Amino acid sequence: MPIWRQWNLISNFSRRDLKAKFNGTLLGWAWSLVVPLATLAIYTLVFSVVFRMVPPPMGNGNDGVFVVWLFCGLVLWSYFSSCVNGGIGALLGSGPLLQKIYFPAYAPVLGAGLAVGIQSLIELGILAIVLVILLNVSWTWLLVPFVLALFVIFTGSVATIVAVMNVYYRDLAHLVSVALQLLFYLTPIIYNPDIVPESWNGIPLRAIVELSPLSQFVGLFRAVIYDLTAGDLGSWVAVAIWTLVALGGAMLVMKRRGGDLSEAL
Amino acid sequence: MTDIAIKVDHLSKTFRLQTERRNSIKEMFVRGKATGVHDFHALRDVSFEVPRGSTFGLVGHNGSGKSTLLKILAGVYRPSAGQVLVDGRVSALLELGAGFHGELTGRENVYLNGAILGLSKKQIDRSIDQIIDFAGIGEFIDSPVKVYSSGMYVRLGFSVAVTLDPEILIVDEIIAVGDEEFQRKCFDHLFELRRRGTTIVLVTHSLTLAAELCDQGIWLDHGRPQALGDVADVIDGYLLDVNARESASRAEAEAAGGEQVGAGAVVAPPVPRQGSGEIRMTKVTLHDAAGAEVGFVTPGEECTVRVHYRSAQSLREVGFGLAFIHESGITVAGPNSMQDDRRYDIEPGEGFVDFYSDSLPLQPGAFNISTAIVDKGHTYDYSDRETELRVRADHAVREPGLTRMLGRWSAEPSTPVRGRA
Numbered sequence: 001m002p003i004w005r006q007w008n009l010i011s012n013f014s015r016r017d018l019k020a021k022f023n024g025t026l027l028g029w030a031w032s033l034v035v036p037l038a039t040l041a042i043y044t045l046v047f048s049v050v051f052r053m054v055p056p057p058m059g060n061g062n063d064g065v066f067v068v069w070l071f072c073g074l075v076l077w078s079y080f081s082s083c084v085n086g087g088i089g090a091l092l093g094s095g096p097l098l099q100k101i102y103f104p105a106y107a108p109v110l111g112a113g114l115a116v117g118i119q120s121l122i123e124l125g126i127l128a129i130v131l132v133i134l135l136n137v138s139w140t141w142l143l144v145p146f147v148l149a150l151f152v153i154f155t156g157s158v159a160t161i162v163a164v165m166n167v168y169y170r171d172l173a174h175l176v177s178v179a180l181q182l183l184f185y186l187t188p189i190i191y192n193p194d195i196v197p198e199s200w201n202g203i204p205l206r207a208i209v210e211l212s213p214l215s216q217f218v219g220l221f222r223a224v225i226y227d228l229t230a231g232d233l234g235s236w237v238a239v240a241i242w243t244l245v246a247l248g249g250a251m252l253v254m255k256r257r258g259g260d261l262s263e264a265l
Numbered sequence: 266m267t268d269i270a271i272k273v274d275h276l277s278k279t280f281r282l283q284t285e286r287r288n289s290i291k292e293m294f295v296r297g298k299a300t301g302v303h304d305f306h307a308l309r310d311v312s313f314e315v316p317r318g319s320t321f322g323l324v325g326h327n328g329s330g331k332s333t334l335l336k337i338l339a340g341v342y343r344p345s346a347g348q349v350l351v352d353g354r355v356s357a358l359l360e361l362g363a364g365f366h367g368e369l370t371g372r373e374n375v376y377l378n379g380a381i382l383g384l385s386k387k388q389i390d391r392s393i394d395q396i397i398d399f400a401g402i403g404e405f406i407d408s409p410v411k412v413y414s415s416g417m418y419v420r421l422g423f424s425v426a427v428t429l430d431p432e433i434l435i436v437d438e439i440i441a442v443g444d445e446e447f448q449r450k451c452f453d454h455l456f457e458l459r460r461r462g463t464t465i466v467l468v469t470h471s472l473t474l475a476a477e478l479c480d481q482g483i484w485l486d487h488g489r490p491q492a493l494g495d496v497a498d499v500i501d502g503y504l505l506d507v508n509a510r511e512s513a514s515r516a517e518a519e520a521a522g523g524e525q526v527g528a529g530a531v532v533a534p535p536v537p538r539q540g541s542g543e544i545r546m547t548k549v550t551l552h553d554a555a556g557a558e559v560g561f562v563t564p565g566e567e568c569t570v571r572v573h574y575r576s577a578q579s580l581r582e583v584g585f586g587l588a589f590i591h592e593s594g595i596t597v598a599g600p601n602s603m604q605d606d607r608r609y610d611i612e613p614g615e616g617f618v619d620f621y622s623d624s625l626p627l628q629p630g631a632f633n634i635s636t637a638i639v640d641k642g643h644t645y646d647y648s649d650r651e652t653e654l655r656v657r658a659d660h661a662v663r664e665p666g667l668t669r670m671l672g673r674w675s676a677e678p679s680t681p682v683r684g685r686a
Contacts, residue, residue, distance in 0.1 A: 008380045008384070008385050008386055009380040009381060009383075011380075012376060012377045012380035012381075013377075013380075015373070015377075016366050016369060016373075016377055019368060019369055019373070020366060020368040020369070023368045023409070097364050097381070098341070099336075099341060100339075100341065100357065100359040100360045100364075101339065101341065101357055101359070101364065101381055101382065102339055102340030102341050102355075102357075103381055103383075259343045260343060262336075262341045262342060263280070263342065
C-alpha cells in the first residue's frame with residue numbers, strides 16, 4: 001500500500017504521541033518550547049560566553065549573532081535525534097498492537113517523527129521571526145522548504161531503519177545513543193567547521209566532518225537561511241544523494257525485515 | 266474469484282524456537298550462532314475456502330493453531346509456506362481495545378483505532394455516533410480511557426471493530442465479555458452482520474454458538490486439519506474426539522485413584538456430612554444403557570445413577586433422594602424415592618439403590634449431585650454436591666436451557682397435537 005494511504009494512521013499516531021506527552025503536565029504544550037530554548041541558552045552560555053566562539057557574519061553584512069547561528073543548526077539536530085530516539089520507542093511501544101492488527105511498521109515511527117516535526121516547526125517559526133527582526137531575509141528563503149523536505153525524508157528513513165533493526169538487535173538502542181552523541185560533535189552545530197584541523201595524526205578530520213550527511217544538511221540550511229546564499233551545487237547534490245541512499249535503505253529494510261516484525265517483537 | 270472471500274492454499278506456519286535467543290550483537294559475537302534452534306509447526310498444510318458472505322468457524326483444542334491461523338488471515342503473521350488470499354477489508358477482533366491509549370479519550374481512541382483498521386477520517390465521522398451508541402458508555406466517551414472500567418473498555422473496543430462496517434470480520438474468542446445484556450447485543454450484531462453479507466471467520470470454544478452462527482468450519486488438531494466442511498459435521502467429529510479423550514483420561518485417573526481408596530478404606534465420610542450417620546452414601550456411579558460405568562452421560566440417552574451405601578445397622582423404611590444442581594447453583598431436579606412410594610429395608614453392610622431414566626433430560630453442562638438418605642423427617646445422611654455429573658453431547662446442541670423439555674409439536678399448522686386439546 002502506498003505511503004500516502006497510511007497518512008491517516010500516521011497522523012493519528014502522532015496525535016496520540018503529542019497528547020500522551022503533554023497530558024498531565026502543568027505547562028502542557030509550553031514544554032515543547034521551554035526545553036529547546038533552555039538547551040539553546042545553555043549552549044550559548046557555554047560556547048559563546050565561556051569558549052568565545054565567533055559566529056560567521058550574517059548574510060545582510062552585519063556581525064554574526066551566535067545564538068541565532070546556533071539555533072539554525074540546533075533545530076535540525078534536535079529534530080533528527082528526537083526522530084531516531086522517538087522512532088525506536090514508538091515501534092517497541094506498538095509491539096502489542098502490531099501482534100494483533102496488521103499495519104506497516106513505519107507508521108508508528110513516522111507518526112512519532114511527525115509529532116517531533118510539529119514541535120520543530122514551532123521552533124522554526126521562532127527562528128524565522130528572529131531573523132526577520134534582524135532584517136536578515138532574502139529570496140534564498142524560498143529554498144528552505146526544499147532543504148527541509150529532503151531532510152525530513154532523510155531523517156524518516158534513518159529512523160525507520162534504526163527502529164526496525166532495533167527490534168531484531170535490541171542493543172542497537174544503546175549503540176544509537178552513543179552514536180548520536182558522537183554525531184552531535186562531528187556535526188558543526190556548536191562550532192564553525194573552519195576551526196577543525198585539516199588533518200590530525202594522519203586522519204583527515206576536516207573532510208570527515210564536512211562530508212557527514214548531517215553536516216551537509218546543516219551547512220546547506222544555514223547557507224539559505226543565515227548566509228542568504230543559494231548554497232553550492234556540490235552540497236545540493238550530496239544532500240540529494242544521502243536522501244536517496246537513506247530512502248532506498250529504508251525501503252529495503254521494510255521489505256526484507258518489516259514483515260516478520262510481529263514475531264520478533 | 267469474486268465469490269471467494271478467503272482462500273487458503275496449503276498453508277503452513279513454522280516458528281523458529283530458540284532455547285536461548287541471540288538478539289544482541291554482543292551475544293552473536295561472543296557465543297557464535299545460536300544453538301538449540303528447533304522448529305515448531307503451528308500449522309501444517311491447511312487448505313480451505315470461505316465463500317463471500319458466509320461464516321466460517323475454527324474449532325480445536327487449545328494450542329491447535331487456531332489463533333495462528335487467524336493472525337495469518339489478519340496479516341499479522343506471514344505464512345511460511347503456501348498462499349493466503351484475503352479479498353476485502355479485514356477487521357480483526359483479536360483483542361478488544363488493543364490499540365487504545367490510556368491518556369486519550371474514548372472518542373480520540375475511536376479515531377485512532379479506526380485509522381489502525383485502515384479507515385479514513387471521513388468514514389469514521391460517519392460511524393462515530395453509532396459506535397458511541399452501541400458501546401453504551403454515555404458521557405464517558407470524552408474521558409480518558411484509563412478511567413474506564415474493564416467492561417467499558419472492551420465494549421468500546423468491540424463497537425469500533427464491528428460498527429466500522431468491515432467486509433471481512435475475524436473474531437477470536439472474545440465474545441465472552443461485558444454483561445449479559447452486552448453479550449446479547451454482540452450476538453445480535455454478529456447475526457446482523459452475517460445477514461448483511463459480511464464474511465465472518467470465528468474462533469470460539471462455545472460449540473453451540475459455532476453451530477448456530479457458522480455455515481462451514483474446520484477442526485484443527487496440532488496444526489493439522491482433521492475435518493472440513495459443514496459445521497455440524499465438523500463439530501460432531503470434534504466432540505466425539507473430545508469425549509473419547511475425556512473417557513480415556515477419566516478411566517486412567519480412576520485406575521490410579523482406585524488403589525488408594527482400597528488401601529485406606531475409611532468408614533468415616535471423606536468430607537463432613539450432615540445426618541446421624543447410621544447409614545452413609547459411599548459413592549455415586551453413573552452407568553450407560555449397557556450398564557457399564559461411565560465418566561459422563563449423554564442427553565437423551567438411557568442413564569442410571571447408582572447410589573452406593575454402607576450401613577452399620579438394620580434400618581426400616583429408608584427413603585433415598587437425589588438433587589441435580591447445575592454449576593450455576595440452580596437445582597434442576599430432585600427425584601425422591603418416597604414420591605414413588607419406594608422405601609427400603611436396609612441390612613447392615615454394603616449395597617446400592619439405582620435411579621434410572623430412559624432418556625436423560627439434562628442439556629450438556631456441568632452438574633453436581635446431592636444425595637440424601639432419610640426416614641420420615643429424620644436425616645441419616647446428606648451429601649451436598651459431592652458428586653460431579655458431566656453431561657456431554659456427541660453433537661452440537663441448539664436448544665437453550667438446562668433441561669430438554671419432552672413434548673410433541675403439531676404435525677401441521679392449526680392442528681392440535683393428536684388426541685389433545
